[in-house]
Amino acid sequence: MNNRKKFVSLLLSGALIAGALAGCGNKEESGGAQSSEGETLTFLIDNQTQLAGIEAVVDGFEAKNDIKVEIETRPGGVEGDNLIKTRLATGDMTDLVWNNSGSQLQALNPEQNFVDLTNEPFMEEIIDGYKAAVSANGKVFGIPGTPTNAGGWLYNKKVYEELGLSVPKTWDELMANNEKIKEAGKTAVIGSFKDTWTSQVIYLADNYNVLAENPTFAEDFTANKAKNATTPAALRSFEKLEEVHANGYMNEDFLATGYDAALKMLAEGEGAHYPMITFALANIAANYPDQMQDIGFFPQPSDSADVNGLTVWMPAGIFINKSSEKIDAAKKFIEFYVSQEGIDLYTSVVKPDGPFAVKGVELPDDVYPAVKDMIQYFESGNTAPALEFLSPVKGPNLEQITTQVGSGISSAKEGAELYDKDVEKQAKQLGLEGW
Amino acid sequence: MNAFSKRTYSYYFLLPAAIVYFVFFLLPTIMSIFFSMTWWTLTDWKFIGLENFKTFLTEPSLNIGFKNTLIYAIVTCTLKVVLGLLLGVFLSSKLRFSGFIRSMVFFPTLLSTIAVGIAFTMMMHPSQGIINVTLNAIGIIGPDWLGDTRIALLSVAFVDVWKGVGIATVIFIAGIMSIPQDYYEALMIDGGNAWHKFKSIILPLSRPAMNTVIILSFIGGLRTFDLVWAMTKGGPGFSTDLIASIIYKQYQAGFYGLSTAGNVILFVLVSALAFPLYGYLNRKEVDL
Numbered sequence: 001m002n003n004r005k006k007f008v009s010l011l012l013s014g015a016l017i018a019g020a021l022a023g024c025g026n027k028e029e030s031g032g033a034q035s036s037e038g039e040t041l042t043f044l045i046d047n048q049t050q051l052a053g054i055e056a057v058v059d060g061f062e063a064k065n066d067i068k069v070e071i072e073t074r075p076g077g078v079e080g081d082n083l084i085k086t087r088l089a090t091g092d093m094t095d096l097v098w099n100n101s102g103s104q105l106q107a108l109n110p111e112q113n114f115v116d117l118t119n120e121p122f123m124e125e126i127i128d129g130y131k132a133a134v135s136a137n138g139k140v141f142g143i144p145g146t147p148t149n150a151g152g153w154l155y156n157k158k159v160y161e162e163l164g165l166s167v168p169k170t171w172d173e174l175m176a177n178n179e180k181i182k183e184a185g186k187t188a189v190i191g192s193f194k195d196t197w198t199s200q201v202i203y204l205a206d207n208y209n210v211l212a213e214n215p216t217f218a219e220d221f222t223a224n225k226a227k228n229a230t231t232p233a234a235l236r237s238f239e240k241l242e243e244v245h246a247n248g249y250m251n252e253d254f255l256a257t258g259y260d261a262a263l264k265m266l267a268e269g270e271g272a273h274y275p276m277i278t279f280a281l282a283n284i285a286a287n288y289p290d291q292m293q294d295i296g297f298f299p300q301p302s303d304s305a306d307v308n309g310l311t312v313w314m315p316a317g318i319f320i321n322k323s324s325e326k327i328d329a330a331k332k333f334i335e336f337y338v339s340q341e342g343i344d345l346y347t348s349v350v351k352p353d354g355p356f357a358v359k360g361v362e363l364p365d366d367v368y369p370a371v372k373d374m375i376q377y378f379e380s381g382n383t384a385p386a387l388e389f390l391s392p393v394k395g396p397n398l399e400q401i402t403t404q405v406g407s408g409i410s411s412a413k414e415g416a417e418l419y420d421k422d423v424e425k426q427a428k429q430l431g432l433e434g435w
Numbered sequence: 436m437n438a439f440s441k442r443t444y445s446y447y448f449l450l451p452a453a454i455v456y457f458v459f460f461l462l463p464t465i466m467s468i469f470f471s472m473t474w475w476t477l478t479d480w481k482f483i484g485l486e487n488f489k490t491f492l493t494e495p496s497l498n499i500g501f502k503n504t505l506i507y508a509i510v511t512c513t514l515k516v517v518l519g520l521l522l523g524v525f526l527s528s529k530l531r532f533s534g535f536i537r538s539m540v541f542f543p544t545l546l547s548t549i550a551v552g553i554a555f556t557m558m559m560h561p562s563q564g565i566i567n568v569t570l571n572a573i574g575i576i577g578p579d580w581l582g583d584t585r586i587a588l589l590s591v592a593f594v595d596v597w598k599g600v601g602i603a604t605v606i607f608i609a610g611i612m613s614i615p616q617d618y619y620e621a622l623m624i625d626g627g628n629a630w631h632k633f634k635s636i637i638l639p640l641s642r643p644a645m646n647t648v649i650i651l652s653f654i655g656g657l658r659t660f661d662l663v664w665a666m667t668k669g670g671p672g673f674s675t676d677l678i679a680s681i682i683y684k685q686y687q688a689g690f691y692g693l694s695t696a697g698n699v700i701l702f703v704l705v706s707a708l709a710f711p712l713y714g715y716l717n718r719k720e721v722d723l
Contacts, residue, residue, distance in 0.1 A: 078687040085689060089477035107689055109476070196670060253561045255582030255671050396688030397496075397673075404672030409584060421495050428490070429474070429690045 038066035039329045042094035044084070048076035049098065049316065050282050053350035054145070060345040061336045067329045069096075077197070078396075081107070088113050088321075095324040096333065098145055101133040101314045102389035105142070106430070110134075114141045115320035115327055122335045130357035133314040133389040142317030143334045144357035149278045149313040150374050151205030151386060152299040157369075159186060159272040160296075167298050169305045171240060178249045178273070187271035189244050191254025191406065192262035196399040199406050201275040202244065202300065203398070206237035208309040208384040209302040218390035224427065224434040229416035236303070238412035238419075241405050255407060260287075267291040275300070277313050281353040281368055297370035299377065309382035310374065314389045315357060392430060395422030471699045475692035487696035496673035496681060504677045507592055507663075508656030514596045515603040515652045516645060522600065523607025523644075524637060537608070541601035548598065552665025555594045556581065581667050584674035591666050591675060595659065603648045610644025611637055646716040653712065657705050678704070 045054065051071065058069045072094060074080045081104065087093045088108065097114070099105060108114075117123055118140045123131070126143060134142035153174070160166070163184055168174035178188035192198045210217050213233040220226035228234040244250060251257060251271060263280060265271040267288035274280075278297060285292050299310040318337060320330045336342045338358050346352075352363055354371060355378050363375065377383055388394045395401075398419060405415035427435040471487055473480040491497070526537050543551065558564045559580035567577035580590040618636045627635065660679035663669065669676040669684070678701050685694035 081689070082687060085477060112478075193671065196668065253563075253579070253582070255579065256560045256562075256564075396684065396690075400496075400670060400672050403670055407582075407671055409672045409674065418495055425490060425494075425690075425693075426688065429688075429693065431474070 038068060039326055040068040040070055041096055041326055041329055041333060042070050042072060043096040043098070043318075044072045044074055044087075044094040045098040046076040046080045047073045049146070050286070050350060053346040056345045056349045057337055057342045060342065061333055064336075065329075065332065067332065069333060084108065091323060093321045093323070095321055095326050095330050097319045097321055098316060099142075099319060101130070101142065101144075101317045102386075103392045103394040104388070105134060105317070105319075106136065106392040110136045110141045110319070111139065113319075113322055115322050115324075115330075117141060117143070117320070117331075117334075120331065120335070122338055125338060125359050127357045127359055129312070129385060129389075130314055133385065134317050134319075142319045143338050144315040145318050145337075146279070146315040147352040147354040147356045148315055149354050150297070150299065150377075150383075151201055151277045151311045151313055152275070152297060153205075154266060154274045154276050154278070154280065154370060155296050155298065156266055156269045156272050156294055157296045158269050158294045167296070168301050169308055171301045171303050174273075174301050175243065175247070178244075178247065181272045182247075182249055186269075187251040187265065188249035188273060190257070190262045190265050190271035190274040191244075191250035192257045192259050192274075193255050193403050193407060194258040196403050198259055198262070198276065199241075199402040200399050201277060202241040202406070203237045203402050204386050204388070205275065205277075205300040205311045206240060207387045208299065208311045208382075209307060210234050210237060210387075211384045212302065212307045212309065218387060221387070221423075222391040222393055222432065224424075224432075227416075227420045228423075229413060229420050235412060235416050238402075238405055238416045240300070241402060242408075242412040242415075245406050245408050255403075263287065266295065269294070278353050278370065278374065279313075281370055282350065285351065285368065292368055295368070295370050297373040309384060310377035311386050312383045312389075313386055392432070393423050393427050395419055395426050397422045467695050468699055470692055471696035473692045475695070476689075477691060480692070483692070487693045488700065490693055491685070491697050491700060494681060496669075496676050497678075499673050500676045500678045500681045503588055503675060504657055504659075504679075507588060507595075507659060507677060508653050510589065510592045511595045511599070511656045511659075512649060512652040514592075515600050516648055518596065518600050519603025519607050519648055520641070520645065522604040523611055523641075524633065526604065527608045527611040537604075540604050543598045544601040546598065548661040549665045551594060551598050552662050556666050559590060582671055584671060587667055587671070588675045591663055594666065595656075595662050598662070599652065599655070603652065606644050606648050606651075607641060610641035614640045642719070646713075649716060650709065650713055654705060654709050657708065658701070 043058075045051065051073075055071070058071065062068055074083050084093075084097065084099060085108065093113075099108065116139045118138075122143075123140055126140075130144050130148075131140045134140055155167075159181065163180055165177045165180060168177055181188040210231075210233045214220075214226070214231060217226055217231060217234065226234070228238070251265070257265075259280075260283075262271070262274055262276075263284050264287070266274045267284055268291065281292075281295065284295060299308065302308065318334050320327060320334070324330060340361065343356060343358065343361055347364060351367060352371065353368070354374055355361075355363060363371070367375075401410070401415050401419050401422065404410040404418075405412055410418065424435060470480065472482060472484055473487075474483050475481075494500075522540055526533050526540065530536065558566050561567055561577070561579040561582060564580075566580065570577035578586060581587050614636060618640070619632065622632055622636060658679055659677060660683060663675055663677055663680055664683065667675045669680040678697070682694050682697035682701065685697055
């Protein structure tokens with residue numbers, strides 16, 4: 001009896017261990033089997049990026065080379081950032097990594113984790129503004145994964161037509177438009193603060209105007225020489241956010257409205273303006289293709305009609321894991337990705353939501369109207385990158401602070417001071433000089 | 436057997452448990468106290484002394500966090516004790532459907548906190564949520580449950596109580612059931628009514644159960660994170676931030692040393708509040 005019990009328990013624990021081992025072993029096994037007939041690259045992407053275009057490039061690449069690319073998805077936002085950090089720290093990273101450029105790349109310590117691409121021939125085709133956003137210590141680490149975006153105001157052209165409004169050149173004109181829209185019983189500015197990140201856009205998209213007044217703000221900010229609360233132009237960005245709320249231009253339930261609901265309101269004309277980054281165009285196109293022609297775009301206006309430019313968001317990039325064993329194959333892939341052929345494949349399924357960060361690439365003629373609104377600023381050279389692409393400093397609590405200012409809990413001045421403290425903490429954690 | 440092995444013989448039995456305890460409980464605690472004093476990037480660390488504690492304690496939203504944590508712990512603990520006791524008395528009596536009602540009360544504890552949080556966030560939507568739609572139907576304009584900074588924390592606390600009161604009720608039922616019948620018989624002979632029964636028998640004799648509920652729900656309240664995160668993410672702004680959510684935000688931002696320091700502070704805070712409370716409650720307990 002006793003012996004039988006022992007035997008059964010031994011058997012069970014044996015089965016358990018075998019199961020556990022099989023669970024671990026599986027991955028290697030399948031990887032090994034595939035490498036005999038050609039290499040397989042793994043590619044980690046966040047689940048908020050539109051995959052269709054990337055998949056088209058992958059398919060084209062696989063057809064030409066004996067290399068497969070397997071896409072893995074991860075959550076977006078800060079949770080995804082932590083996942084990346086953990087996987088890098090534990091040596092369990094994929095060969096190719098999709099990640100934001102700018103300050104969110106700096107947080108990953110690129111020199112330690114990613115392959116230096118500075119001297120690759122294909123890097124010559126990448127525009128300098130983008131290289132700056134994926135560089136550390138003069139070395140370039142990534143290629144642009146999508147077209148560039150801009151931060152500003154998406155608006156519904158039908159509402160503008162109905163109410164006889166014209167595109168504002170100054171902040172006062174924009175506020176006058178808002179007043180008329182409000183009187184007409186529509187939501188003038190769509191607020192979607194349930195997704196707190198959306199509350200930052202009015203502040204962040206103002207960077208062109210900040211730099212127009214203080215050309216060295218980004219460097220001074222990084223070096224702890226300029227503060228939001230004491231730089232009038234930067235403080236003004238917070239004040240704009242405050243003004244929108246103080247005048248009651250936002251939908252009543254803006255704290256409970258999310259990003260998707262906001263896009264619906266904009267597409268259907270329930271709301272006239274949505275301060276947003278233009279990557280939203282792809283989402284609108286996916287869900288409301290018939291309304292796409294009604295959506296226009298203008299940059300965040302300044303206080304003077306002479307200053308009128310676009311704050312640009314550099315695209316997320318593709319980086320190669322430094323400890324990957326397939327670096328050559330990975331380089332081949334990113335070379336293909338930024339080639340004319342790769343870009344053609346990309347645009348064959350996804351209409352670009354802005355110009356590419358690759359030299360000499362022409363946009364198709366049938367781009368979205370909102371993208372046409374953007375291109376004129378690129379052509380006239382009136383663009384500036386958002387602050388997070390010029391400075392590694394970006395306080396982690398910005399979205400909470402802009403929510404406070406944007407919903408009237410704090411004043412613009414209080415918000416700016418709070419953000420300065422937040423930034424100080426981050427700069428100290430990054431070990432920047434002068435803090 | 437010599438004297439030495441006689442003396443140490445029994446300790447071998449403790450060894451497996453001691454190893455498990457050391458590896459999984461003691462070691463992480465020591466490590467976190469160590470890492471709380473470093474600048475830490477998971478792969479790399481630098482000793483910086485008490486700098487992290489200083490930074491954490493000067494966190495602008497920390498005042499709100501401390502206040503909210505205490506309010507939250509006290510509100511949820513009180514409501515769970517009061518409601519749990521009432522439900523416990525009600526459900527330990529001989530009702531026709533008591534089995535069914537008991538499972539109804541216990542059911543919410545089985546759900547995932549995140550799922551509950553998401554469901555209630557939708558129900559508490561100011562214009563489309565079922566709660567305000569119902570209130571509107573009877574002519575009351577409902578508040579913005581999670582958007583109004585004055586009540587957002589209480590809304591979350593309410594959901595916590597809804598979800599957690601089942602456990603408290605079960606503990607109270609067990610406590611009440613374990614009271615010997617003799618006391619009730621004695622009370623009947625003395626001619627006591629239902630109120631006397633509650634006041635003189637159930638209340639004092641279910642004290643151990645009550646103390647368990649108080650301690651569990653108070654510590655639970657101090658450490659709450661998941662429900663707040665699912666429902667408000669500490670917002671709007673910082674208005675529903677708890678210490679635990681502030682810690683999590685430091686971790687999210689990649690400030691690992693700093694967030695570990697926050698955890699050590701939370702650990703100290705919970706201990707400083709829970710141990711005296713536990714001692715106090717134990718002294719007041721009576722023997723059956």
